Amino acid sequence: xxxxxxxxxxxxxxxxxxxxxxxxxxxxxxxxxxxxxxxxxxxxxxxxxxxxxxxxxxxxxxxxxxxxxxxxxxxxxxxxxxxxxxxxxxxxxxxxxxxxxxxxxxxxxxxxxxxxxxxxxxxxxxxxxxxxxxxxxxxxxxxxxxxxxxxxxxxxxxxxxxxxxxxxxxxxxxxxxxxxxxxxxxxxxxxxxxxxxxxxxxxxxxxxxxxxxxxxxxxxxxxxxxxxxxxxxxxxxxxxxxxxxxxxxxxxxxxxxxxxxxxxxxxxxxx
Amino acid sequence: xxxxxxxxxxxxxxxxxxxxxxxxxxxxxxxxxxxxxxxxxxxxxxxxxxxxxxxxxxxxxxxxxxxxxxxxxxxxxxxxxxxxxxxxxxxxxxxxxxxxxxxxxxxxxxxxxxxxxxxxxxxxxxxxxxxxxxxxxxxxxxxxxxxxxxxxxxxxxxxxxxxxxxxxxxxxxxxxxxxxxxxxxxxxxxxxxxxxxxxxxxxxxxxxxxxxxxxxxxxxxxxxxxxxxxxxxxxxxxxxxxxxxxxxxxxxxxxxxxxxxxxxxxxxxxxxxxxxxxxxxxxxxxxxxxxxxxxxxxxxxxxxx
Numbered sequence: 001x002x003x004x005x006x007x008x009x010x011x012x013x014x015x016x017x018x019x020x021x022x023x024x025x026x027x028x029x030x031x032x033x034x035x036x037x038x039x040x041x042x043x044x045x046x047x048x049x050x051x052x053x054x055x056x057x058x059x060x061x062x063x064x065x066x067x068x069x070x071x072x073x074x075x076x077x078x079x080x081x082x083x084x085x086x087x088x089x090x091x092x093x094x095x096x097x098x099x100x101x102x103x104x105x106x107x108x109x110x111x112x113x114x115x116x117x118x119x120x121x122x123x124x125x126x127x128x129x130x131x132x133x134x135x136x137x138x139x140x141x142x143x144x145x146x147x148x149x150x151x152x153x154x155x156x157x158x159x160x161x162x163x164x165x166x167x168x169x170x171x172x173x174x175x176x177x178x179x180x181x182x183x184x185x186x187x188x189x190x191x192x193x194x195x196x197x198x199x200x201x202x203x204x205x206x207x208x209x210x211x212x213x214x215x216x217x218x219x220x221x222x223x224x225x226x227x228x229x230x231x232x233x234x235x236x237x238x239x240x241x242x243x244x245x246x247x248x249x250x251x252x253x254x255x256x257x258x259x260x261x262x263x264x265x266x267x268x269x270x271x
Numbered sequence: 272x273x274x275x276x277x278x279x280x281x282x283x284x285x286x287x288x289x290x291x292x293x294x295x296x297x298x299x300x301x302x303x304x305x306x307x308x309x310x311x312x313x314x315x316x317x318x319x320x321x322x323x324x325x326x327x328x329x330x331x332x333x334x335x336x337x338x339x340x341x342x343x344x345x346x347x348x349x350x351x352x353x354x355x356x357x358x359x360x361x362x363x364x365x366x367x368x369x370x371x372x373x374x375x376x377x378x379x380x381x382x383x384x385x386x387x388x389x390x391x392x393x394x395x396x397x398x399x400x401x402x403x404x405x406x407x408x409x410x411x412x413x414x415x416x417x418x419x420x421x422x423x424x425x426x427x428x429x430x431x432x433x434x435x436x437x438x439x440x441x442x443x444x445x446x447x448x449x450x451x452x453x454x455x456x457x458x459x460x461x462x463x464x465x466x467x468x469x470x471x472x473x474x475x476x477x478x479x480x481x482x483x484x485x486x487x488x489x490x491x492x493x494x495x496x497x498x499x500x501x502x503x504x505x506x507x508x509x510x511x512x513x514x515x516x517x518x519x520x521x522x523x524x525x526x527x528x529x530x531x532x533x534x535x536x537x538x539x540x541x542x543x544x545x546x547x548x549x550x551x552x553x554x555x556x557x558x559x560x561x562x563x564x565x566x567x568x569x570x571x572x573x574x575x576x
Contacts (some may be wrong), residue, residue, distance in 0.1 A: 012378070012381065012382035016378075019378075019379035019455075020397055022455070023401045023452075023455065027401065027409065027412055029412065029422060030408070081289075083290070085286040086287070089291075092283035092286075093284045093287060094283075096287065102294070105298050106290075108561065112561075113510055113553065114513065115513050115514020115515050120301035120302050120304060121297065123301060123308055123543070123547065138536055143294070150290075174331075176282045179282070200523055204406060206516060207405055212305055237483065238403070240412070248404075250403075271417065
């Protein structure tokens, strides 16, 4: 380990520092400026909560935030269920017929340009004559985010020792029971992490939501996007800072949950 | 053990049914509709295209609808320079951005893999956190910095590096900054995953055999990290080709990427058939890298088993 640390050359250190600075500096600057009292975004006028107060009175923004939250809760939950089922199938079912198509469909949305996914879903909804709004956005987000859940849960299933499951079956459990009693408690944090990733992705999505939503049910990113296009407003800094705070909280909770359960898993089944 | 494994596959195969049906209905079938509408004519109606398949009208109506399909939209894509240039620009922007991402991302991933073991999860988390915060927010943060009286110009003026504010916003430079910034985690994470797995002993062996560290890197580490490079390049290249939001907010309006052209045809011109035709061609262009990516994924999975 000491040998490893010694290998971190000055070049490594500089590139890591610069890389992290590049990633974080713009965000930090924006958070600071969300507390700026000045009406001009770029002139510092002292600390204030003024833009947060104004945000609370912006009803269109609040309605959009509520819509986004509902969609994110519903689609993340559905994505956690479908994604976990898909991960179990991929890692436990062996090579079934249609495996290639299934894994292809599961990985393709991860890289597919969002305009194509959004356009195709909209054309489906129009052809089905479905009224666009909460449900269509939720379905679209579930389709996209279940793939991310599947990847997260599958990597945990891969790392898992199968002997716990097999021991449960030797002790008389059926395969389904063994899975529910022995495996699910161990992959639970991965499912939770997948859920939170799906939640964050849904909260974040602009392109697919733009295609699949109807008039009067804009999500938060759609709202923010149209505000940005109209010109920079200090309020947007405040919205963005709040979103960052929510996401940061979710990440801390997720990593705590995963650490807890890993400790639990290690003590239950030394790997 | 293998007996237990076999018993287990059956319920696991049942588990596949729900996600399989979902993906067929909401991922595969929609592409069928894109293809179908790309062959239709645009119309001033709701929905804005003809023919519309009316299943209730019976077989004759359906056959007539099929007969009305045409390749006109695709002919338009080839004949109009605007579309050809959009595709070319998208591919160029994606190629340049991916190259920059690789140049910036590799040293970061390499340094992360060289960190003491205990620090690595923390460094990984630091790279992932911005990926979890909205990309729209991160683009907006850059608008704050790059605008005319933004922080970048203020800093440059204060340091007397420039005498007048430079134009950053609505330029290709701004667009590349935004793209590289947004996609950096997609490049760093697969590279790090590959580099962290390489046994340290290989480099030590190379050193014992008289390799300088630099030579050891090019002869041992770099070739072994090629799968990670492949995954990172494709994870960035494919979505950047279809990118819409970043060029829309940061690049000038002079030349459009194909994602913006599709968006304009769809929302502004309301020409759904042409938008669909753009999507079909784009999908065709991207299918090759997608297939390569799928192959890489499978090889990686098989390597782990």
